[in-house]
Amino acid sequence: xxxxxxxxxxxxxxxxxxxxDADLILQSLPYLNQLRDATATASNENSASQPHTLxxxxxxxxxxxxxxxxxxxxxxxxxLAAVQQRCNNVLTGTEFYHHLRDCGVELAxxxxxxxxxxxxxxxxxxxxxxxxxxxxxxxxxxHPAFLDACLQVFFTTLPVQPxxxxxxxxxxxxxxxxxxxxxxxxxxxxxxxxEASSDPTLYQGDVRILDSTGTVLMQVNGLQLxxxxxxxxxxxxxxxxxxxxxxxFTDSTGTSPRYPITPLPHHPSLPFKFxxxxxxxxxxRHP
Amino acid sequence: xxxxxLARETQRVQLRAGSVVxxxxxxxxxxxxxxxxxxxxxxxxxxxxxxxxxxxDFAFFPERYANRHQEMYQxxxxxxxxxxxxxxxxxxxxxxxxxxxxxxxxxQSELPIWITAASNPNTFIKAGELGAxxxxxxxxxxxxxxxxxxxxxxxxxSQHGHDPDLGQVTVxxxxxxxxxxxxxxxxxxxxxxxxxxxxxHLLKGLGFSRGLPLEVDxxxxxxxxxxxxxxxxKFLAIAALYLARLKAxxx
Numbered sequence: 001x002x003x004x005x006x007x008x009x010x011x012x013x014x015x016x017x018x019x020x021d022a023d024l025i026l027q028s029l030p031y032l033n034q035l036r037d038a039t040a041t042a043s044n045e046n047s048a049s050q051p052h053t054l055x056x057x058x059x060x061x062x063x064x065x066x067x068x069x070x071x072x073x074x075x076x077x078x079x080l081a082a083v084q085q086r087c088n089n090v091l092t093g094t095e096f097y098h099h100l101r102d103c104g105v106e107l108a109x110x111x112x113x114x115x116x117x118x119x120x121x122x123x124x125x126x127x128x129x130x131x132x133x134x135x136x137x138x139x140x141x142x143h144p145a146f147l148d149a150c151l152q153v154f155f156t157t158l159p160v161q162p163x164x165x166x167x168x169x170x171x172x173x174x175x176x177x178x179x180x181x182x183x184x185x186x187x188x189x190x191x192x193x194x195e196a197s198s199d200p201t202l203y204q205g206d207v208r209i210l211d212s213t214g215t216v217l218m219q220v221n222g223l224q225l226x227x228x229x230x231x232x233x234x235x236x237x238x239x240x241x242x243x244x245x246x247x248x249f250t251d252s253t254g255t256s257p258r259y260p261i262t263p264l265p266h267h268p269s270l271p272f273k274f275x276x277x278x279x280x281x282x283x284x285r286h287p
Numbered sequence: 288x289x290x291x292x293l294a295r296e297t298q299r300v301q302l303r304a305g306s307v308v309x310x311x312x313x314x315x316x317x318x319x320x321x322x323x324x325x326x327x328x329x330x331x332x333x334x335x336x337x338x339x340x341x342x343x344d345f346a347f348f349p350e351r352y353a354n355r356h357q358e359m360y361q362x363x364x365x366x367x368x369x370x371x372x373x374x375x376x377x378x379x380x381x382x383x384x385x386x387x388x389x390x391x392x393x394x395q396s397e398l399p400i401w402i403t404a405a406s407n408p409n410t411f412i413k414a415g416e417l418g419a420x421x422x423x424x425x426x427x428x429x430x431x432x433x434x435x436x437x438x439x440x441x442x443x444x445s446q447h448g449h450d451p452d453l454g455q456v457t458v459x460x461x462x463x464x465x466x467x468x469x470x471x472x473x474x475x476x477x478x479x480x481x482x483x484x485x486x487x488h489l490l491k492g493l494g495f496s497r498g499l500p501l502e503v504d505x506x507x508x509x510x511x512x513x514x515x516x517x518x519x520x521k522f523l524a525i526a527a528l529y530l531a532r533l534k535a536x537x538x
Contacts, residue, residue: 007434008441010455013305013422014462019478031464075453180448208450213397215418216450 001039010075076214083125083190087118110134113149119156122193126153130185142183142218150183150209154191154223157205168228169203175222183209183217191223201227290321294328302328305422305459306337306403310351310358311344314365315377315389322370322393330394335401335422335457336363340496360413363400370398401457404436411436415443420455433458480515487511 004012014032016025084090091099093114097107110133118125130146137143151171158169193205203225209218290302302324307317317334325332338359339345342352351358365375370393374386402414404421406428414421421440425433437456445451461479465471487506506514 003430004458007430008437008456009433009458011457012462013457013459015459016462018461018475018482020463020475021478024474025463028464031466032462035464075455076450079453178448210450214450214453216448 001035005039076210079214080125080188083123084118087120087123087125089119091117091119093117108145110145111148111152113146114152117153117156121159122157124153124156124191126150126156126189126191128153128187128189130183141179146183150187150189150218151207151220151223153189154205154207155225157191157193158203158225159193169225170228171223172226173222173224174220176219177221178219179217180219181211181215181217184211187211187217194222290324290332291327294324294331297328300331301333302331303333303401304335305401305457306335308339308344309336309362309366310339310355311347314362315369315375315387317362318366318369319389321398322389322391325393325395325398326391328394332395333399333401333420335403335420337403342496356410360417363417363419367398367400371396401455406432406436408436408439411440412443415440415445415449415454416447418444418447418449418454420457422457422459424459476519479519480512483515483518484511 001012093112093116096114096117097112100107110131113128113131114126115129116127126149128146128149130143134143134145154171155169188210189207190210191205191207193203197204205223207220207223208216210216290304293300293302304321309317321332321334336359338355339352340355342349345352345355368375369389372388372392374388376384377387379385399420400417401420401422402410402417404410404414404423405426411421411423421437423433423436428436440454440456441451444454463471463475465474
């Protein structure tokens, strides 16, 4: 069982087509249940050490073609539930943006697309809605303000470190952006911070934007946040995350938020300037 | 028919076919019958599709045997389109082309699908491309080969816009649990060996499908017994994993 789980098997289908006596099968079912409980416990323990795995392996024991399930939740719903359980620091969008404002970061209304946020250090999940006030613009496959809201989720993965909340980070690059489908108007954004790099001033992670069925619409891999400056000196250690770290994802071409944008620092190792994201919508075409 | 009966006997369990050999049937029939079971069960059905391998199963459409894999993938698209309420073009009895849909409308907006894979890496990759779940077994691949195939499947999902972590990988195992290994061995030995011997004709078909004709008819009764015992002991090694695990947990 352990081996199967290790190689990525999510479910065991128990074949009973080899003809054991029906009464014997029924008598042995309690053992099957014991096994199921035991592996469910083991798989929960494992998941705690694998925060980068969105899909929580569920051991479901199946009799012939009938799955003995407690509920008929689909896999995406259950993975969402697993992430929400892990990321137990929960804020509504209103709370999130109020909190930013309290800390001096004010976003234009059109950039406040996060409806609900679940976070912990290293991982965050946001439910994002494209606001009605965003006028459809044929120049964009995806409206930059909507994309901005999706990527704001990544900032909230940064670990909360008492005394360091005055440090400011800004998005400076990414390794790869894949757009599979248009974003629609309501999406999930799941951001995971990668292991700390040798450069303590650089954070890197991955963001996946998904629709309500779990289909990945867009992936941004190797998104990079670079420490650029220290501002103020107040202790924000009570904050659930580092709001002072927020700077804009989109550029200042008129659609940008009203929060400060620092010029991009020169960083030779970065494959793209982050501002590429804002100018990407035109060439992006979904397959 | 079995699932229609189970739909009314049960309330919570998922009802899955493992597998519907799609090239043996017309996709309209598969879609419509399962849409009915989806209604009877309140949206609990899921289907694993297989291409089939036993030549004599292809009685309705013997011409499909040679291209059975391609036939399956094409028919999956048709079943999914019909399931979503789309209509497809068919030719009626009067020779005219007409658009048809299935009834009743299924409860689930999308049909949860699996692809049944034996050990062929291409099947795992294709399942990943389609964003389907995967149903597989360890009859002709070991754990290491399965691990490689699962990696291929996840990679193909990722490359085709499907969340690589979401696809369900289901493995079938002959299973029987009891209080200890010796008890289980003796409880299942006889039915398992009988099962193997009575299904020996399937091995013949399997051999044919893989270009390895077997002359199982010429095996003596003793040879058959011997083969059955060897296979039994091989599969029992897998069951033993369960028992060891169970003991470790209860200890």
